[in-house]
Amino acid sequence: MGDRRALETQLAVVAGFENPQARLEQYPTPPDIAAHVVHFADLQGDVDGRTVVDLGTGTGMLALGAALRGPRRVVGVELDAAALDTARDNERRVGTTTPIHWIRGDATRSPLCVHSDGNSETTVLMNPPFGAQNGRRGADRGFLRTASELADVSYSIHNQGSRQFVESFAADEGGEVTHAFGATLTLDRQFDFHEQETRDLDTEVFRIRWT
Template identity: 35%
Template sequence: MKKITRKKHLEMRLQNIPSHPKPKVNLEQYTTPSIIASDLIWNAFSFGDIDSKNVFDLGCGTGIFTIASALMGANFAVGVDIDDDSINLAREVSDKLNVDNLRFIQSDIADFDPGCNVNTIFQNPPFGSQRKVERGQDLKFIEKAIELKPDVLYSFHMASTEEFLLGYYGDNNLEVTHIFRYNFPIPKIYDFHSKENQDIEVIVLRARL
């Protein structure tokens, strides 16, 4: 597999990952745009959080962060998602892209046991942008990440919850080192959506345990 040396090349590879064909509203399934995923992965690589590391992607969806981590030299990358449709598509895509050193597991994150040392976690949980989604799902992901004890965590959240989250992270001995800010596009994919596209302000907190 040819080594990727430019962020733009990574973004171009990630553009081949399709959107979820049957998104489920209760899981708040939205595809992370390749421009956002490539930017975050490129920064994580620059911090030394991917190359030769054991990387886990919780709530991986169709696998964009798992595949990107493998492309950027992870020792191995594991994507975990409760939705079997997402996992099946992620496996198909990784095979087509000829990406190895990764695997996908269908599991509720609450029941997931990696069985090895965890260096880096990426997670893009349901962050509560929709009224029909159960609130607090992102906190459950943080609790699982604390249990797994990675060296570093990257976690997506609504930007409007930043002040609360910084307090929550601090109370749980998570040292926030960086905050990445993105406008996350939400397309019209559910019946209750009234706009063709809407940008949601999100943050990604990089934290050390």
């Protein structure tokens, strides 16, 4: 098992979105947060030897972080074809030898059919949209539903104050929040409506065990 700081350094080469789309809430997951989530998942035994699925992978940050920690395979699902092209370029930059499958599709209607077997269980990692844009309220609900269908365990990043919603949703789908911790995402200015060059966004990360 590697060091979290070393993982963050490896992920620093991952490029972000060339033309981010506000309607898809395409904000890159910073390397420090990705390293934190992946390292924590690895400590829980949720990466090594498993199938890891990154829903809404964007340019591949979480998927590539997981790929550096010895999973059986990694799958990145993303709706935006341009982002997937960047993810493939990032795979070459990072240099991981883990098999990674980049799939274009809607993470809320996942085209995947992943079954756990005696050799590998499934972990979902994701930084879903928070529903900040008009008409997108509750956008993370669909991602959680897909995670409940695919995974034995999932890790997801949500807006601060989401704990009650996430715990209630998990309970309704036969899951349980086993761990939760705060994380601050430092985001650079990407869209015209952003007034600051950088913004710190307080978030919460949840580990859910699905049954």
